[in-house]
Amino acid sequence: MQKLAELCVRRPVFAAVLVLALVVTGAFAYFQLGVDRFPKVEFPWVTITTALPGAAPQEVETEVTEKIEGAVNTIGGIEEIISFSSENVSVVSIQFSLEKNGDVAAQEVRDRVNGVLGQLSPEARQPLIQKADPESEPVIAIALAAPATEREISEYADKVLRRRLETIQGVGQVLIVGARPRQINIVIDNPKLAAHGLTGADVVNALRSQNVQIPGGKVEEGVNDLTLRTHGRVSSPEAFGALPVASRADYQVRIRDVALVEDGMAEAETVANVNGKPGIVLIVRKQSGTNTIDVVKAVKERVAEMSSELPRGWKLETVRDQSDFIVAAVDAVKEHLMLGSLLAAGVVWLFLRKFRPTLISAIAIPSSVIATFAFMKFYGFTLNVLTLLALTLAVGIVIDDAVVVLENVFRTMQKRKLTPVQAAIEGTREVGLAVMATTFSLIAVFLPVAFMGGIVGRFMYSFGITMAVAIAISLLVSFTLTPMLASRWLREAEAEHEAPSRWYSAVERAYLRLLDWSMAHRWVIVVVTLLVFTSMVPLFILANKNFLPQDDESQFIVTVRAAEGTSLGTTKRIAESVASQIRLQKEVKLTVVTIGDDMQRTQNLASIYVKLAPVHSRKRSQSDLMNVVRDHVLPRYRDLHVRAQVMKVPEFSGGVNAEIVYWVGGPDLDRLHQYSSRLIEALKRVPGVTDVDTNYVVGKPELGVQVDRERSADLGVRVQDVAATLNVLVGGQKATDYYESGEAYEVHVRAERDWRKDAAGIGQIEVPSAKGQ
Numbered sequence: 070m071q072k073l074a075e076l077c078v079r080r081p082v083f084a085a086v087l088v089l090a091l092v093v094t095g096a097f098a099y100f101q102l103g104v105d106r107f108p109k110v111e112f113p114w115v116t117i118t119t120a121l122p123g124a125a126p127q128e129v130e131t132e133v134t135e136k137i138e139g140a141v142n143t144i145g146g147i148e149e150i151i152s153f154s155s156e157n158v159s160v161v162s163i164q165f166s167l168e169k170n171g172d173v174a175a176q177e178v179r180d181r182v183n184g185v186l187g188q189l190s191p192e193a194r195q196p197l198i199q200k201a202d203p204e205s206e207p208v209i210a211i212a213l214a215a216p217a218t219e220r221e222i223s224e225y226a227d228k229v230l231r232r233r234l235e236t237i238q239g240v241g242q243v244l245i246v247g248a249r250p251r252q253i254n255i256v257i258d259n260p261k262l263a264a265h266g267l268t269g270a271d272v273v274n275a276l277r278s279q280n281v282q283i284p285g286g287k288v289e290e291g292v293n294d295l296t297l298r299t300h301g302r303v304s305s306p307e308a309f310g311a312l313p314v315a316s317r318a319d320y321q322v323r324i325r326d327v328a329l330v331e332d333g334m335a336e337a338e339t340v341a342n343v344n345g346k347p348g349i350v351l352i353v354r355k356q357s358g359t360n361t362i363d364v365v366k367a368v369k370e371r372v373a374e375m376s377s378e379l380p381r382g383w384k385l386e387t388v389r390d391q392s393d394f395i396v397a398a399v400d401a402v403k404e405h406l407m408l409g410s411l412l413a414a415g416v417v418w419l420f421l422r423k424f425r426p427t428l429i430s431a432i433a434i435p436s437s438v439i440a441t442f443a444f445m446k447f448y449g450f451t452l453n454v455l456t457l458l459a460l461t462l463a464v465g466i467v468i469d470d471a472v473v474v475l476e477n478v479f480r481t482m483q484k485r486k487l488t489p490v491q492a493a494i495e496g497t498r499e500v501g502l503a504v505m506a507t508t509f510s511l512i513a514v515f516l517p518v519a520f521m522g523g524i525v526g527r528f529m530y531s532f533g534i535t536m537a538v539a540i541a542i543s544l545l546v547s548f549t550l551t552p553m554l555a556s557r558w559l560r561e562a563e564a565e566h567e568a569p570s571r572w573y574s575a576v577e578r579a580y581l582r583l584l585d586w587s588m589a590h591r592w593v594i595v596v597v598t599l600l601v602f603t604s605m606v607p608l609f610i611l612a613n614k615n616f617l618p619q620d621d622e623s624q625f626i627v628t629v630r631a632a633e634g635t636s637l638g639t640t641k642r643i644a645e646s647v648a649s650q651i652r653l654q655k656e657v658k659l660t661v662v663t664i665g666d667d668m669q670r671t672q673n674l675a676s677i678y679v680k681l682a683p684v685h686s687r688k689r690s691q692s693d694l695m696n697v698v699r700d701h702v703l704p705r706y707r708d709l710h711v712r713a714q715v716m717k718v719p720e721f722s723g724g725v726n727a728e729i730v731y732w733v734g735g736p737d738l739d740r741l742h743q744y745s746s747r748l749i750e751a752l753k754r755v756p757g758v759t760d761v762d763t764n765y766v767v768g769k770p771e772l773g774v775q776v777d778r779e780r781s782a783d784l785g786v787r788v789q790d791v792a793a794t795l796n797v798l799v800g801g802q803k804a805t806d807y808y809e810s811g812e813a814y815e816v817h818v819r820a821e822r823d824w825r826k827d828a829a830g831i832g833q834i835e836v837p838s839a840k841g842q
Contacts, residue, residue: 074497077549078490084553088546091440098446099439103360105451106395108531112524113165113174114201117141117182118668120194122157123800125771130154132190137161140185144177156769158669167523175200206719207244207352209365210389210661210678211372212341214348216382220334223248226349228812230385233375234351237367239359244352246666247341253306253807253816254331255324259798262327263835268790269797271314272328273818276804279303279312280816302808306332309807309816328818335815336801338672339665340641343388345649350388350663360451365392388661389678391718394622402457409464410434417472420573426475429554433471434464436550437543444538450531459515459535466511467543470504471551478555493556497548508544512537621684621691622718627651627677627698630712634770635673640664643709644675650702651679656687656694678718691717699759714760727760741765786836794836 077084103109119133134154138161142150146169153160165174179198186196213230215222227250231243255276257269285297303309310325324330341350355364369387376385414431418424438460450456478496481487487495519533520526587594629647631640641664648660661678665671679698681691689697699715706713731748735741745763752761774795776788796802801819808814820834 074501074548074552075494077553078493078497078556081553081557084549088436088440088550091443091542092436095439095442097443099442101446102442103451104362104395104399105360105453106398108453108455108528109357109449109451110524110527111171112201112527113146113167113169113171115163115165115171115175115178116199116201117159117161117163117178117196118199119159119161119189119196120157121159121190121192122194123192123796124157124190125769126154126156128190129157129159133159133193134161136185136188137182137196140181141178144174144181146174153764155669155671155766160668167527171200202357206354206391207389208355208361208391209353209368209387211351211353211368212343212348212386212388212661213351214343214346214384214386215380219249220251222349223250223334226351230351230375234353234368234371237364237371239356239364239367240353241356242354244354244666245349246339246352246663247347247349248339249334249337251814252333252335253309253814254333255309255804255816255818256329256331257798257818257820258327258329259820259835265315265317265322265327267315267322267327268794268836269802269818269820270790270793272324273797273802273804275312275314275324276309276816276818280309280805280807306330306807335817337637338670340637340644340663340675341666342645342648342662343386344652344659345645350661352389352663352666361395362392365390388659389624389680394620394624398454398620399452399457402454402461406438406457406461406464409461410438413465413468417468422573425558425560426479426555429551429558430468430471430475432554433468433543433546433551436546437463437467437539440542441535441539445531445535448531448534450535453531455528455532456535459532460539463536463539463543466540467546470508470543470547473500473504473507474547474551475555478552479559482559489559490556492559493552496555497552501548504547505544508540511540515540619692623681623684623691624718625679625681625691625695626716626718627679627703628714628716629675629677629706630671631673631675632710633673633767637664637672640673640675643706643711644677647675647702647706647713648677650705651677651698654694654697656682656689658682712762714762716760738765742767791836794834798834 077087117137119137121129121133124132134152137159138150138152141147141161141163144163146165147163148166149164151162151164153162163174163178165171175198182196182198211230213222213226215225223245226245226248231245234240234243255272257272262269262272279301280303281299281301283299283301285299288295288297303312307330310323310328310330312324313321314324314327315322341348343350353364353368355361372385372387379385410431413434414427417430418427441460441463445452445456474497477500478489478492481496481499482489482492485492485495515533515536517533519530519537521529521533627647629640629644631643635643641662644662644664648662651657652660658680660680662675663678664675666676667674679694681687681694684690695715703711703713703715733741733745733748735744742765745765749761749763752758774791776791778788781788781791797818798820801817803815804818805816806813807816
């Protein structure tokens with residue numbers, strides 16, 4: 070390195086170009102770096118989601134979950150398999166060891182699941198296999214309100230807003246909550262259907278077989294090659310009524326004879342409102358690895374563009390923006406980085422009291438930091454709180470090498486009466502090994518952080534690499550740019566008339582007196598040092614410990630799960646009531662209620678997003694307001710058997726949003742429920758523990774239909790006939806699709822009266838038989 074310093078002193082252009090090449094590359098890389106709150110971390114966790122419509126949890130467990138678990142259980146590297154079997158949906162989560170490649174793990178899971186598809190229930194849908202993506206949390210939510218019908222608003226949100234938002238670079242998914250899209254409903258008149266000796270399944274089969282478009286092959290006509298296609302699709306909603314269901318001796322039974330064709334809407338499965346006003350919320354998720362700030366900025370620009378095109382009275386409003394806190398957090402670290410750089414340069418000037426030496430030393434800070442951006446781009450890092458924290462800590466370190474080299478060059482000029490060029494060469498040679506030893510010792514401290522194990526190691530990888538690279542570049546700068554500038558900018562006259570300032574002389578005298586006293590009382594210093602060293606253990610035990618800092622983000626979420634079997638309308642009233650109580654707090658800016666926005670479309674699970682006023686404009690903190698909701702609002706709904714949690718907005722998607730998780734296992738669900746309930750009651754009495762809950766959900770209330778097999782056999786009615794009739798008339802069933810102007814709409818078959826609101830009426834449903842009804 071001393072030879073490099075001598076070369077740079079004698080060839081200043083080489084030194085300038087060498088450092089400028091790194092700085093310019095880093096400057097260009099800076100504008101290409103992504104901005105996010107935390108580093109991009111991939112976990113080899115895979116989730117398998119399989120829908121089995123109409124099935125109870127026990128059926129989902131035996132027909133789907135157990136078979137999938139058995140198929141994937143032999144894959145190598147699995148640490149844990151957790152499955153959830155709920156109504157209609159099976160979710161199997163596989164956690165692999167961190168050393169396993171996530172893409173390889175996901176592909177192995179796909180191969181094993183494909184091997185058991187034939188063993189699953191015929192009604193089961195294609196399993197959805199997804200690799201865990203911590204970056205798939207919603208980044209922005211937009212509310213749409215308008216003086217129009219639900220169908221018009223839903224159609225516009227789905228056909229216009231969603232599609233235009235999904236074309237934005239970086240947008241991965243747009244989820245619509247609260248919409249009721251257009252749907253063609255075939256409303257069956259059960260008595261008429263039974264009078265013709267037909268079942269709901271006959272209507273469904275007729276729709277599926279009479280509304281098709283099937284290619285017929287090719288027809289060669291001379292020099293032409295034509296495609297043959299059978300055009301059998303229905304051209305209008307009214308045309309469904311003319312489709313034949315069955316043939317009788319002297320007439321055709323058509324759909325209009327037994328049902329009413331209705332161009333209507335789908336049943337409500339989700340609910341959304343903002344500050345108590347109903348509407349539709351579009352939740353935007355970004356693609357993995359994209360810049361959150363850029364994605365949100367592009368979405369806002371598109372929303373502003375679409376707002377100008379809306380009819381009068383229609384309104385688009387951003388109700389949730391995760392980029393606000395990310396920008397605030399990153400800007401705060403950037404501010405500390407700039408302030409630290411200025412203070413470091415100021416301290417150097419305070420001791421040197423000369424402009425040129427201070428500038429030479431200070432140049433090492435931007436040179437090292439900016440050049441580090443190039444390596445961050447190479448490693449795929451983003452500008453986040455950890456990488457920026459590494460640069461902030463490095464500010465005080467990267468200037469050390471330059472100060473040591475410069476001070477020795479200046480001392481060489483003063484003591485040995487050398488020219489600046491000679492002093493730069495000799496001074497750098499004298500401290501070269503010491504500077505290298507100091508730098509490599511610092512790298513040896515921070516670089517191992519990048520190779521820590523576990524999840525913490527995944528997060529700290531970018532911190533360790535960034536820190537080590539910045540320190541290494543500072544060594545290069547101190548042996549190239551610093552001696553070159555010292556040889557050109559320092560003046561011999563400054564060294565000849567060098568005299569310490571009064572302030573520095575006072576500091577030096579105080580230090581020398583302290584040093585003399587310490588040397589005279591060595592055992593005191595040794596004892597004090599040992600006490601300080603041993604005090605680390607009790608202080609470490611007393612210090613609060615968290616993986617992530619507890620920041621005031623001016624937002625939090627309240628989840629409310631009503632009693633099992635609670636209808637969507639009742640859950641909506643409970644959630645709106647809770648939200649209205651929360652809005653009574655003057656620090657609350659808005660609330661957004663969403664129901665059924667999870668993958669299972671759970672009708673009794675509501676999420677209330679609470680946006681607070683900015684930190685500087687309120688007296689109570691986010692934690693204080695969360696405790697107010699937890700202690701004073703939610704207890705009012707205890708008689709409704711509501712399970713509720715108040716929590717921070719999750720930093721990462723997936724997993725359980727809890728700091729401590731207990732696993733209780735065993736073969737008997739009833740005993741597991743008893744033990745877990747006792748454990749919950751015990752944990753609630755622990756100081757500092759809040760929102761204790763379990764993922765065990767009791768079964769939903771149900772009506773059971775017991776078929777009298779002797780009477781059904783006598784009447785010629787099969788159990789399958791009863792089940793198929795109930796499935797269509799009570800549950801409703803998708804029969805086919807209707808296409809209009811290139812758009813596809815679902816065609817559903819359901820009963821004329823809403824049997825679900827009259828349990829006693831289930832027994833009045835008529836099932837055609839071989840001997841009458």
